[in-house]
Amino acid sequence: MSRYAIGIDLGGTKVEACLVDESRRILVRKRRPSEPRLGREKVVANILELAADTAGDASYEAIGMGTPGTYHAGDDIMYGAPHTPLYEKPGLISLLRTKLTVPLIIENDANCLALAEFFAQCYRKYDTVMAVILGTGMGSGLILGNKLHRGPIGNAGEIGHSSIDINGRLCECGRRGCGEAYLSGPSLKRRYKELSGETLLPQEIFERFKKGEPNARTLFDESCRIMGELFANCVNILGLQAIILGGGVSNIPLWYDCVPAYMDKAVFGIPGRRIPILKAGLGDSAGVLGAALLGLRAMGLMEF
Ligand SMILES: [Zn+2]
Numbered sequence: 001m002s003r004y005a006i007g008i009d010l011g012g013t014k015v016e017a018c019l020v021d022e023s024r025r026i027l028v029r030k031r032r033p034s035e036p037r038l039g040r041e042k043v044v045a046n047i048l049e050l051a052a053d054t055a056g057d058a059s060y061e062a063i064g065m066g067t068p069g070t071y072h073a074g075d076d077i078m079y080g081a082p083h084t085p086l087y088e089k090p091g092l093i094s095l096l097r098t099k100l101t102v103p104l105i106i107e108n109d110a111n112c113l114a115l116a117e118f119f120a121q122c123y124r125k126y127d128t129v130m131a132v133i134l135g136t137g138m139g140s141g142l143i144l145g146n147k148l149h150r151g152p153i154g155n156a157g158e159i160g161h162s163s164i165d166i167n168g169r170l171c172e173c174g175r176r177g178c179g180e181a182y183l184s185g186p187s188l189k190r191r192y193k194e195l196s197g198e199t200l201l202p203q204e205i206f207e208r209f210k211k212g213e214p215n216a217r218t219l220f221d222e223s224c225r226i227m228g229e230l231f232a233n234c235v236n237i238l239g240l241q242a243i244i245l246g247g248g249v250s251n252i253p254l255w256y257d258c259v260p261a262y263m264d265k266a267v268f269g270i271p272g273r274r275i276p277i278l279k280a281g282l283g284d285s286a287g288v289l290g291a292a293l294l295g296l297r298a299m300g301l302m303e304f
Helices: 040-055 092-098 109-122 185-196 202-210 214-238 254-266 283-298
Strands: 004-010 014-021 026-033 060-067 070-072 077-079 104-108 129-134 138-144 147-149 242-246 277-279
Touching (some): 040 060, 109 147, 109 242, 109 283, 214 254
Antiparallel strands (some): 070 077
């Protein structure tokens, strides 16, 4: 008889769920609005209804859930979810737990993406990789020696808020020179506006780059160099074998073509060892699948 887990990806505007079996296949996937503005009871009701709807007749044994920020069980708060104030107040997760009869495992959403992508495309080829989400923000998850590395309080791998310039651009977190302040979608847009006076989406700026437009060229030359320095720092500290890139901004091909060359100059150690940047392959199902893998682990069906 098959065994099942539920994965949930809780976001600020939507909540998504999937049902997986023990071979990690997604059998059902559904979504609905999360509605945090309507209060925690409503969010919990949305999650429970979605889980029940997704499971159907399948009897699942655990739920894994990816959330923004870092959930601290002691305080019952998701720290670092500033775009959704409700998630930074206590009570949501503890209320959800009281309504469940199966284990609930909470993890940062970037860690969930890292897990899903690692098992989909790196497992048995590499054992030490970082997955980076580049979109409205910049987050990352770490797999070190085939283990999800979350650190004692779950905040390991915050590459987006690692600085490459103490006098650099001011980040939303209050620090200067963070990766996110240069490489997130809004940061790319802002820099292009500084250079050209025009507001365009990153993909539109890339189209101009292909035609040789000088401001687009300046933007992407800078951005590839910054990404290369930032990723090389991570390689030098963690001994990464590969970097996986996901999120809306990851669709720009330059990152894969140009950034490894910058990294070659900055990675310390063995000359000629190129660290590949791989494109995330699971698209927008990575977060919810990674969450489900946490459920399978809680059932004793996976190790990481
Ligand atoms: Zn920052």
